[in-house]
Amino acid sequence: DVKVTQSSRYLVKRTGEKVFLECVQDMDHENMFWYRQDPGLGLRLIYFSYDVKMKEKGDIPEGYSVSREKKERFSLILESASTNQTSMYLCATRLLIVGTEAFFGQGTRLTVV
């Protein structure tokens, strides 16, 4: 089974802090994604990566950056956390093959105070 592990289930950070969310997968998938989930808005794509050191902006990249130094690890960085970044963050992975599904981590509930 594919395993996608996010480093924290719950985080509480202060406004202005630099925040790192880590995601590790064990199935050698090329694609990795970061989404945020908010009530009434569904899942919105923040960034994704299809290879080591490659990254592409999604629909809402402002205020975020990412890092992919190794194939199995994809980090989301909030450079200066703000209260409007309080959300559920979901990491996902996927093979680079048409029609394959994405596998999700359990999510990180981030609260910025």
Next chain:
Amino acid sequence: GNSVTQMEGPVTLSEEAFLTINCTYTATGYPSLFWYVQYPGEGLQLLLKATKADDKGSNKGFEATYRKETTSFHLEKGSVQVSDSAVYFCALSVVGQAGTALIFGKGTTLSVSS
């Protein structure tokens, strides 16, 4: 562009009732279609998928048929259980569009009472 529209929730049903959650899509290419389910406190997990027109995906009593003529992928179940209470997301992917990221609808919350 590509997008997914699914019916607004919440949907509230009694146990053993019939369930339909509507999903329609727009896509500039030829999409693969998915239904994901999210149980309380958990991440998303794949419920079923279909990769070409007229394909029917099925799992755990849920079914959805890829209808290209109506650009739809409605989720159905003949008899829901309390354990089906969750949020359901319809999604699509199109190769070459935002890489291969899945595009999700806003989700439909299903609540089943005994």
